[in-house]
Amino acid sequence: MKLTIALAQINTHLGNVPANLEKHLSSIQEARDSGADLLIFPELSLTGYVLQDLVPAIAHHPAPDSPIFKPLLEASREIDLVVGFVDEDQRHRFFIASAYLSRGEILHVHHKVYLPTYGLFDEGRFFAWGDSVRAFETRFGRLGMLICEDFWHASPPYLLWLDGAEIFLLSSASPGRGLNTKPQLESARWVEHINRAYASLFTTFVAHANRVGFEDGLNFWGGSTVFDPNGELLTQGPYHEEALVYAELDLHQLHRTRTRLPLLRDERTGLVLRELNRIIS
Numbered sequence: 001m002k003l004t005i006a007l008a009q010i011n012t013h014l015g016n017v018p019a020n021l022e023k024h025l026s027s028i029q030e031a032r033d034s035g036a037d038l039l040i041f042p043e044l045s046l047t048g049y050v051l052q053d054l055v056p057a058i059a060h061h062p063a064p065d066s067p068i069f070k071p072l073l074e075a076s077r078e079i080d081l082v083v084g085f086v087d088e089d090q091r092h093r094f095f096i097a098s099a100y101l102s103r104g105e106i107l108h109v110h111h112k113v114y115l116p117t118y119g120l121f122d123e124g125r126f127f128a129w130g131d132s133v134r135a136f137e138t139r140f141g142r143l144g145m146l147i148c149e150d151f152w153h154a155s156p157p158y159l160l161w162l163d164g165a166e167i168f169l170l171s172s173a174s175p176g177r178g179l180n181t182k183p184q185l186e187s188a189r190w191v192e193h194i195n196r197a198y199a200s201l202f203t204t205f206v207a208h209a210n211r212v213g214f215e216d217g218l219n220f221w222g223g224s225t226v227f228d229p230n231g232e233l234l235t236q237g238p239y240h241e242e243a244l245v246y247a248e249l250d251l252h253q254l255h256r257t258r259t260r261l262p263l264l265r266d267e268r269t270g271l272v273l274r275e276l277n278r279i280i281s
Contacts, residue, residue, distance in 0.1 A: 004036045222238060
């Protein structure tokens, strides 16, 4: 089975959800016309990143009658979508979130579980922590979603792997840091190493959509990537430019790689659980 993934490496308008929605719908049309089956947008793609006090004003709970999600759900009847937004629960807590939309339905919502509050980042002041990491079924197989800081920690991708995810969908708004003599920033080099490592360690496809542009003094570098279960790079977007980036995934590669390298078969989850309980206690 073949799956064509598109990564929407876009710039967003801070706090301007209607303008960002229009950009989403335009990108969806282009990706659909190019034959993509699944389109992944970056972290907080509908809102912008440095929201701070804007958070309550731009939050949207994903629902069929939402003025923001209704056109996206309609568009998802022809192409599956991952979109980034601020979710508000019934108790008025706000989460950095990604939603997976397919055939007019919301299949899964992931709340970011690790909120960086150090250096350039201040997410813990404005958002609540997510409390689950779960894979979910789609028409392309079992997938998992993570958001930025989630995949700088080993535990969330490990949990998705154990929960059956065969493709990791990673969304980020990763700021550029660490200048050197190359066009690739140090932060980009590190992210790409991590994504390649996850693909290799978990014998899994890893698709990463990162945004571009400038916002409140931060520069987002793009460079979106897809790696196969052998850790081979399938595609990469340009640095610092808006782009739709495509990759064709041969899902039979999972069988070939895991037959050659049966890491999942040999994983000792009981041992891990036992030792975690010992460490926690």
